[in-house]
Amino acid sequence: MTVPVTPTLLYLDNVTVSFDGFRALNALSLAIDHAEMRAIIGPNGAGKTTMMDVITGKTQPNEGTALFEGTHDLTALDETAIAELGIGRKFQTPTVFELHTVEDNLLLALKNKRGPLATLLSRRTNREQERIDSLLERVRLPAQRHRRAGELSHGQKQWLEIGMLLAQEPKLLLIDEPAAGMTDQETADTADLLRDIAKSKGVIVVEHDMSFVRALGAKVTCLHEGSVLAEGSLDAVSANERVVEVYLGR
Template identity: 55%
Template structure:
């Protein structure tokens, strides 16, 4: 037996104050709800109403510590990401870079410290889904795309809003939504591959597609893990141009080991060592820092 959810009841569908709703009114409201040519408010991406970046800081990490079986992966970490900046995070293996991103995205809970998105959103009080919906997108090192679908359909499925099976089945894109997909296709350089199956893309193109899928969610903060691993030099150059173009509209945090790539995109670099920030500054300042030379650059 099919039941009507509470949010689809006549009382919910009719305007407040309607008395004794008739069956015809209810049917009309229900027909309007499932119109395929209409974009509803819940499909329109909106930033979290409590997001406050008036101090120009989007992400606050303060005094964060995390231990695993007695080993401190993160040790009194303090990091601040400004709104619209592109920040590179470097450091040797075991420095805490992945654990840091796990904490930001809610996958791991710290033992101590605070993590805030803007001035009002305490990420430690939110689960992974709530954090993602608040405006944080994460790209892992290995691209995760739907290889059996076209590039276009990958972006369509990633579109911000309610995208459950029923929503996708009955929805028809309007002109604005199509324009948005085309805009992202152009931004990530995949216009000519829109109808191509994602499984037929090169490694670099899959990376760009996944970045595009994140952009469809309109995040405020993108966390990008080793985006150029396995890429050709030409693909690395295009990835550098892409990430640089995202700064301003988004805050972008890039974790990367390739120093030439970091040098090509970074204005500010943070060096993690033993779970805390060892040094921070421009690439030239980092390269001349004696502590960084000793623990990371091997000099």
């Protein structure tokens, strides 16, 4: 198979996924550039989760192309190999090591980690400490470094998990409904954080909160019945009659 070269970070073309005759994705095509943030919106059942499952190798499409960096065929790789390529995924509910400190959570997540027990018992290097310090600053948690992760607020746990993703030095982050359950200030801070990350990495954010989507300032893709219904600025997508009919409901 000759794989076409594309300059985009992520390239999906004609991706179709069927479950017992139901098309969760229906000839979906999408392209994400390097250092681009894309907001994905759409009603429940639109295919948002299935799309992320295909990108991360959890679900194999029935047909279509899924390329990463132009040369890596995601449909031929398992979840571990895809993660090692530099694709990180954050689910809606934060998953952190609640009994460990914030600092140790980041240490455990560092790229080329040696395993949980060995990492915690070993003496961290200056480079690792500098990396952890930088991550703590980036995700707004330097004052929480010695607290157990389980003591953090919901929003802080979300930031910690994003920091744990960043510790693995991904090229593309998939973030599922990060604003859910956050305070107004945490929501604003999260939008700032994701905009900062998108200066150097690809970021896909699945979100229902339109105020948060607006704060992201990103290009918006609306999915419906497994396909792209509309794409563009939030104002343009929100003005689309079909988007209003099937999703925004006004």
